[in-house]
Amino acid sequence: MSEFAVVWQHRSMILVGFENTLIIVAISAAGALVLGALLTIPLMSRLKPIRSLATAYVDAMRCVPFLLFVYLLYFGLPSLGLRFDNWSAGVAALILYNTAYMGELLRASWSNLPKEMIEAGHAFGFSGWRLFRRIILPPVVFSALPLIGNQLIQIVKDSAFLTIIAVAELTHEATSLQTTYFVPFASFIAAVILYWVTCVTIEGAVGFANRFAEDRR
Amino acid sequence: MRAVAETKQAAPDGTPAEQPVVLEISGLSKSFGDHAVLRDITLKVHKGETVCLLGPSGAGKSTLLRCINWLEEPDGGAVFLAGQRIGVRPHSNLRMTDRELAAIRTRIGMVFQHFALWPHMTVLQNVMEAPLHVLKRNKAEVRQEAEALLQRVGLADKVDSFPAKLSGGQKQRVGIARCLAMKPDVILFDEPTSSLDPELVGEVLAVMRDLARDGMTMVVVTHEMNFARDAASRIVFMDNGQIIETGRPEQFFAAPKTERARQFLMRYAAQGR
Numbered sequence: 145m146s147e148f149a150v151v152w153q154h155r156s157m158i159l160v161g162f163e164n165t166l167i168i169v170a171i172s173a174a175g176a177l178v179l180g181a182l183l184t185i186p187l188m189s190r191l192k193p194i195r196s197l198a199t200a201y202v203d204a205m206r207c208v209p210f211l212l213f214v215y216l217l218y219f220g221l222p223s224l225g226l227r228f229d230n231w232s233a234g235v236a237a238l239i240l241y242n243t244a245y246m247g248e249l250l251r252a253s254w255s256n257l258p259k260e261m262i263e264a265g266h267a268f269g270f271s272g273w274r275l276f277r278r279i280i281l282p283p284v285v286f287s288a289l290p291l292i293g294n295q296l297i298q299i300v301k302d303s304a305f306l307t308i309i310a311v312a313e314l315t316h317e318a319t320s321l322q323t324t325y326f327v328p329f330a331s332f333i334a335a336v337i338l339y340w341v342t343c344v345t346i347e348g349a350v351g352f353a354n355r356f357a358e359d360r361r
Numbered sequence: 362m363r364a365v366a367e368t369k370q371a372a373p374d375g376t377p378a379e380q381p382v383v384l385e386i387s388g389l390s391k392s393f394g395d396h397a398v399l400r401d402i403t404l405k406v407h408k409g410e411t412v413c414l415l416g417p418s419g420a421g422k423s424t425l426l427r428c429i430n431w432l433e434e435p436d437g438g439a440v441f442l443a444g445q446r447i448g449v450r451p452h453s454n455l456r457m458t459d460r461e462l463a464a465i466r467t468r469i470g471m472v473f474q475h476f477a478l479w480p481h482m483t484v485l486q487n488v489m490e491a492p493l494h495v496l497k498r499n500k501a502e503v504r505q506e507a508e509a510l511l512q513r514v515g516l517a518d519k520v521d522s523f524p525a526k527l528s529g530g531q532k533q534r535v536g537i538a539r540c541l542a543m544k545p546d547v548i549l550f551d552e553p554t555s556s557l558d559p560e561l562v563g564e565v566l567a568v569m570r571d572l573a574r575d576g577m578t579m580v581v582v583t584h585e586m587n588f589a590r591d592a593a594s595r596i597v598f599m600d601n602g603q604i605i606e607t608g609r610p611e612q613f614f615a616a617p618k619t620e621r622a623r624q625f626l627m628r629y630a631a632q633g634r
Contacts, residue, residue, distance in 0.1 A: 260473050264473060264477035268467065269464065270494075271463035
């Protein structure tokens, strides 16, 4: 029986892993996007201590390898009395790590908005959360859509690291399949194809959103 | 609170006699670093007046406009809107909170040089946004008024367009309709035609003339001398951060009182504007 026939026979393993990957990516992407958007507020704050604190968080995340961060959350935090199961630790790591990247790319997009557009918000009586929510955030997101798309793809790829804490995602299941039946090439190729399909779908969705956003920039 | 309606004596500089003061600027100063941009500016604008601020680039006209609604925070002096001090709490020297400042800004319209429309909203949404989400007014009523205003500025067929699809003149007319939707006490125009192609200037000035005729109180920073001559009730000429001269347009353009204003007008005459 060829390697691919073995993988096809045990495709339910791969599909369970794929489904788990999609769930992990969906939760992490939504979490990172929402928290990243909120992080732009302190990143753009007029108050330097708040701005510095937010920038320190972004820098800290950007300078830590994701693999090490996952280790830290899953194996390190129990030493401090904080214990998570592997799913929670994995999803929390993806959200916290990618929040920093989302926050930074949205901050850059905010900095590039025409100043007068935000001033118009002030001039017409918007302030605080209402100004952010209605006047600033939508054009920031529309302008940053291509970069958000890249980051979503990065989340998909980062999710594969969660295999090291035994989260049953796609890479983990492909590895299990190959070690059980010794079909490394076919099982990894199957996983690669499914990652590719996920990323191409995200690219397509972002492209569609981009066309929607074009007139609104 | 100061009395809103101050009865004025007739003044030779074009100040209307009988109308209440809407906007009062008193001893206003502003510096950027060591550079004094505004020095001791004092000016009253009465209800229904169209005051045109003229002067060379760098005179401080736009900064004055921005200090009125506190987009720039003045260093000294005070600005009052219908008797209420802007930016500073009553009976204290404490700065208003952002929310308090936002509330008083709803009564001051502003038209920006580069339009500053919100690009993610349609024309209609741009006009409805602040009345709906700041003033919290009834949606159906706001929509009806917004459509009427867009009709008034000649953009009834563009309600569902996004700003990116409009010409500069159309964008600026949306900017004006957006101001009118707030029913402000005064509208500040910051060089509203400066970034328009020459053939689009007329359509914006026509709307502004119409507003002036209807008695809207307006403070207009402009380089359009013909508009200032025809539509202004008073000219305020500024240079080097100071008000050099004020007067009725017919007097200012025919016989300016100061040498600086004369030179300024001669330069414009030479350019055919």
